Amino acid sequence: MSDWDLSCPDWEDRLRAGRSLMPTLPLWDAEARRAVAIFDRLRIPDVPGEPTFAEAGGEWFREIVAVLFGSLDPATKERMVSELLLLVPKKNAKTTNGAGLMLTALLVNRRPRAEFLLVAPTQKVSDLAFKQVAGMIDLDPDLQKLCHVQEHLKKITFKRTKATLEVKSFSPKVMTGVKPAGILVDELHVIAESEDADRVIGQLRGGMVSQSEAFLAFITTQSERPPKGVFKAELARARAIRDGKSTGRMLPILYEFPPAIALTQKADESEPYPWEDTRLWHMVLPNNGRSITVPRLARDYETAKLAGIEELLRWASQHLNIELGMALRSDRWAGADWWMRRADPVLTLDELLRRSEVVTGGIDGGGLDDLLALAFCGRERITKRWLLWAHAWAHPVVFERRKSIAPELRDFQQQGHLSVVNQVGEDLAQLIGYVKRVNATGLLAKMGLDPMGVGAIVDAMAEIDVKGDRVEGIPQGWQLTGAIKTAERKLADDTLSHGGQPILAWAVGNAKVVPVGNAVTINKQVSGTAKIDPLMAALDAIALMSRDPAPPQQLLTADQLFGGFA
Structure with a gap:
């Protein structure tokens, strides 16, 4: 694992310059290229013209696909990068990219009857995620023949390996006893609201132990309230790896401002927060120019600002990944x-x-x-x-x-x-x-x-x-x-x-x-x-x-x- 250094100590400079946050890693190129080729072929069902990821996807996410699947040793079947925490603001194609990632996992997998899970925080989000996966299959004639889609079960079976991908809403009962080969957990900050979240995530990790190629991916925005529970713990772990203070097999891709910008307290109340400068927003918007643009986001920001400080900070947590140090409600204590x-x-x-x-x-x-x-x-x-x-x-x-x-x-x-x-x-x-x-x-x-x-x-x-x-x-x-x-x-x-x-x-x-x-x-x-x-x-x-x-x-x-x- 010595060659698999997942840290990115110069992340602040990279964000300012609009450069990749991906460290240089000794990938198995054939595995990486195969996964990216499958991902690029998939069509995005809810975008006009239904373009492929090759045409409309971002290189930043293509790099994630390459590393997650290109880190699998073909000889030992051990995945050197077995976890991912992607912290990315809303409107950056998070759910769509996650759906494409998990469909790619199903298709590149070689283990017979392997189980893959896409875990969403709510029924609404799980419905959306499944529609994205099913839509990608429906738009590809070859995948229509190779995949069996069971909409009532939110389950897709790849006929060649009998491997399955299921989309489920988070529930301690549903997650108990599973032994998946790959898991994607969407919106971890929402799932962390559940008292059982840390126990369930622990069970999911435990279920992966018997499969050396298994992976666990978290894709989430920042929390609307001060981070807590399992979200707080996983984010702290990812930051420590990113900053070189810890080691591990979690790939940390965190689109968040440096601390000097990401302030939620001001020395002068008449001055704006540093992150209100729209010229900085490109730093945390990897899909800028595709699913989101800075001018479009700026209009949304003006609406939130008119609603007061509580709504402005809530908006910033979701659209700029600003971490809230404490709740600031409209009827808050002045102190x-x-x-x-x-x-x-x-x-x-x-x-x-x-x-x-x-x-x-x-x-x-x-x-x-x-x-x-x-x-x-x-x-x-x-x-x-x-x-x-x-x-x-x-x-x-x-x-x-x-x-x-x-x-x-x-x-x-x-x-x-x-x-x-x-x-x-x-x-x-x-x-x-x-x-x-x-x-x-x-x-x-x-x-x-x-x-x-x-x-x-x-x-x-x-x-x-x-x-x-x-x-x-x-x-x-x-x-x-x-x-x-x-x-x-x-x-x-x-x-x-x-x-x-x-x-x-x-x-x-x-x-x-x-x-x-x-x-x-x-x-x-x-x-x-x-x-x-x-x-x-x-x-x-x-x-x-x-x-x-x-x-x-x-x-x-x-x-x-x-x-x-x-």
Whole structure:
């Protein structure tokens, strides 16, 4: 595998120059040429004149066909490039090219009765994909004779090898137990919304183990929301291979802007985002001049821009592959506009305590199907900046009752920002452990919490000598307006930093603001199933810090203060 380096470290320069993202690889030319010849012969059924891919297809995708099939060793039957992640914006013939790719796989295959799958996220997309494949066969007299099309099953059989290609909608039940020779998963970012997505993708990979020539291809646009679950994991893996930070057999072809362009937070709100410059769009539109053109896309962009920031960013995620760092809805909290810019990745709890002269804490949580959240706000010794850190806990029942957010919660668990506990009370015990450790430093001034249903928390803190006037109920609803506004201003004037924890960004993105007279509220009822507990805990801590607490007497040495915190 030493000659099969799939990295492309100069990808930014290649995109700017409109050059190929394909690394140079030692392909078996005969296999590559055969696959490309079959692909080029196929006709595109939904384009006027029904041209072939040779006439209307893009060279960028022809290269993918060549590598995927030209990496199969004819002697050992081992495919050296066994996976693909193609990240490409909408309107770049993604579904059509994917259909052509899988039909080509069926036709070049030599294994008798091999099974190929094209997995779509929804019934609608699977119908479209099958129509494309069936249409390509219908437009070629030779393929009509060689292929048996069963429309009611969305299944095509190549008569010479009895190999089959089936188009299916994603479903854990449908995917279980299959052992395909080739799989294409369309719109992975949509499939990742399913709680079972990572398990099913794992099963598909497991089913390929017995066939050395098997391949797994993902073709997807960026997500309309911050990436999560299996999509986030596969994209991170592909980027690491592309950048030369990791190795593997996944071919990463990622049409996305460099980080300096792909911003979703602006230093000056009056200025456009860098990616709004239409002169840059060619970089991420490999099919430019065919299925899409920049002028056509620009008209679509103007419509999205008039609809507001939420629709503009959604549009950009789909048509320019802009990755959203957090949700920005029209009724969002004003602090969300500044949140990502105030991230300080080195700000762990240990670092917060090292830099702070005083600390306040906040706790928020509900029943077993809710999150329990803890936040600490520190005031920096010299600069007086405020520093924010949070952690949350969940019971397994949350994943069952809140399936729509389960993929995000699993991500936060893997990142270490969410602890999943199995026993009632275990979450509270761990939370109190954090409070005890911070209290032992002598930095902790007060703990604030929602006054509703906090008896057990108050009792537990009393056992570690955090009691009396050091524990305070923080009024919620409109009475929290002061903390909300304070946080907004300090984020805007860059006097509040946080650790860049994804769980906090998620909670901030979920928060919906409701005006109440001259006040505003952020509450769980309005936010729905999307959790905001970490943000509410942070606002409780901020409410206490707003009162300018005096630095308490520090009780321990420096080594005792700053040792052992995660």
